[in-house]
Amino acid sequence: MKAVDWEEASVLFERAPLGKQKRDSEQLRRAFEASYAAVIVYDSDRLIGMCRALCDGEYQAAIYDMVILPEYQGKGIGKGMLDRLCDKLPVENIILYSAPGREGFYMKCGFKKMRTAMAKLNKFMSDPKAGYF
Template sequence: MDLKLQYNCSNIDWEEVSSILEKVGMSHYEGEIHKKAFENSYAVVFAFDNDKLIGFGRAISDGVYQSAIYDIAVLPEYQGKSIGSKIVNKILECVPTCNAILYASPGKEKFYEKLNFKKMKTGMAFFRNSIKMQMKGFIE
């Protein structure tokens, strides 16, 4: 594997981003929606094996003391090779003075715990489709 990381949105196949999110069981939309989300983010990381997109992630932030990490995804056949960890750590390097929050896909909590994320006791969320999020196991 020839891992390359990219820190901008140049030449990204947004339909492939959508496809990878679908393959890992995460929410996915038309490519243009993901393009807008990533382009409006504070930090982005895309991982490639040669020219093949294999993973990505992004953060929104004020750049001072708060950030939120979203869309951490790695193709299933590349999981377990530290690619997700590299993506998260590179995002955290982009917000060195910030706290970072995220919500993990159900069953992926241990991955983030290995990266020193802690479960929050008072975390709250407002979801536009709370029934869907409840069915997926994100909320009670």
Template sequence: MKRNLNLIYKESIDDIDWKEVPRLLELVGMGFTDAEKHRISFENSFAAVFVFDTEKMIGLGRLISDGIRQSALYDIAVDPEYQGYGVGRRIVELLINKTPGCNFILYASPGKEDFYRKLNFRKMKTGMALFADPHRMSDGGFIEE
């Protein structure tokens, strides 16, 4: 049964309750830190999107980019109660439209790869990462070796 949604997509970091960011990331099982570090991360990003159902934050995402050739999507999250309504797809579309013509990379949470495949993302054969906490990333299923 479809809910009656009053979705608001905000592409500004002004007036964000930063305590809601780690709450939402934790809710979806993604890595999170304290609200202040998330504020700094979003402020230093090329673009950001926050989604609200009236006043409740239900989705978010951010883009890091040089604005010309390379872009990376991070922190794409949608409250599980709102998944399946196209919210995640719209977040990704809004962010990608900020840097048209760029290459885009991301790392998906294990089990979410099909969502990104539907948006035309493909696995890379040469993707490599150096994580600050490799044990956590290995335990979380993000790295193979």
């Protein structure tokens, strides 16, 4: 596996739909390295997409940080990333956060909206203008 340039990853997060919050490159590295599984996609040497999942290995998993450069969206790459990540998870119950307005993509990939999801979120995501509530 190619070594990730975490500064380049930070820029990817800025340019993708999650880009309203700057991501620190060192925090990104630690988060991805601590995850159960991750998918990282390149076009030649250019980092174009990444996603990760946490999992207890028995019952539940959660997908976080699914990002792809805007110019690569709509080409099936995101669905392939999500499928590959889900294939790495040994559980049937998988939840995820969606950036506001992106729920349709996940629904096309087989995910459904939940009625009972609850969250305690950071200041940015708790702001009604962010679109999560």
